[in-house]
Amino acid sequence: MNTQQDSRKILEDLNFKKQQLQKGLPIPQTQYEPQFNQAARATFQQAQSTSSGFFILTDSNFATIKLKKLEEYLQCVDSFENPKILLEQYITPSHISSHFLYTIQNNYDDIRGKLVADLGSGTGMLSIGSAILEASHVIGFEIDSEALQIARFNADEMEVQNIDFLQCDVLTDFIDSRFHKAFDTVILNPPFGTKKNAGIDIEFLKTAILLSNTSIYSLHKTSTRNYIQKKSKEFNCKGEVIAELRYNLDSSYKFHKKASKDIEVDVWRFSVIK
Numbered sequence: 001m002n003t004q005q006d007s008r009k010i011l012e013d014l015n016f017k018k019q020q021l022q023k024g025l026p027i028p029q030t031q032y033e034p035q036f037n038q039a040a041r042a043t044f045q046q047a048q049s050t051s052s053g054f055f056i057l058t059d060s061n062f063a064t065i066k067l068k069k070l071e072e073y074l075q076c077v078d079s080f081e082n083p084k085i086l087l088e089q090y091i092t093p094s095h096i097s098s099h100f101l102y103t104i105q106n107n108y109d110d111i112r113g114k115l116v117a118d119l120g121s122g123t124g125m126l127s128i129g130s131a132i133l134e135a136s137h138v139i140g141f142e143i144d145s146e147a148l149q150i151a152r153f154n155a156d157e158m159e160v161q162n163i164d165f166l167q168c169d170v171l172t173d174f175i176d177s178r179f180h181k182a183f184d185t186v187i188l189n190p191p192f193g194t195k196k197n198a199g200i201d202i203e204f205l206k207t208a209i210l211l212s213n214t215s216i217y218s219l220h221k222t223s224t225r226n227y228i229q230k231k232s233k234e235f236n237c238k239g240e241v242i243a244e245l246r247y248n249l250d251s252s253y254k255f256h257k258k259a260s261k262d263i264e265v266d267v268w269r270f271s272v273i274k
Contacts, residue, residue, distance in 0.1 A: 070102060070133070074129055078154055097125045098129065110185045111135050118140040123147055124150070131161065138163045139164050151165045183212055187218070212270075
């Protein structure tokens with residue numbers, strides 16, 4: 001099946017699920033129970049033995065899993081094997097990813113039972129986390145075929161369901177897309193933008209607004225806060241910073257002189273004005 005056929009099949013499935021949600025009909029949810037290879041299982045069992053995490057009632061408006069447990073699951077997501085500097089490939093750390101997603105679900109109820117898109121999904125960290133938090137369906141969009149291969153491997157290893165990964169260019173492939181307004185929630189950790197890619201985070205945000213019918217959650221450098229706020233108004237969105245964090249960026253490339261670097265980052269929530 002080619003990419004166009006994949007997209008058509010997934011879009012039909014999304015439309016069906018959206019109709020079910022609008023009618024108030026239940027969509028079968030898969031209770032997540034992670035399955036790992038032998039090495040990952042040993043790590044998980046060690047973490048599980050000291051964890052206080054537990055599942056809460058499925059009819060709760062809060063997250064269906066403890067924050068600490070979510071982070072433990074996401075620690076098993078494999079990273080990039082050969083990160084590409086032109087794509088600014090850095091995996092979102094499990095600690096940040098879990099807090100990011102948990103805040104979205106626990107404070108705004110914008111993942112469980114929702115149709116979720118992950119732009120620039122990389123090796124699947126945020127996509128898999130959203131599936132664990134019981135999104136109705138998640139699609140990760142990623143340009144890099146190697147990253148997609150790892151993402152699919154990660155999802156298969158952890159037996160995560162209701163998730164697909166599609167290869168596409170987030171900046172160009174959605175201009176006339178049938179995916180417009182197809183998703184309840186769009187999540188992204190866009191490239192922050194190097195000198196060669198200045199403004200790319202805004203281009204990612206523009207695409208997110210095209211795809212979302214309700215809300216968008218994105219990470220941006222705190223130093224760009226005023227600029228992001230200005231752009232959100234231009235894009236006819238209500239933007240607000242819902243959290244501030246320090247992003248510990250590990251050394252991934254040969255030119256990095258330090259083992260890690262802390263970057264101040266804002267967690268933004270954008271509401272689509274209808």
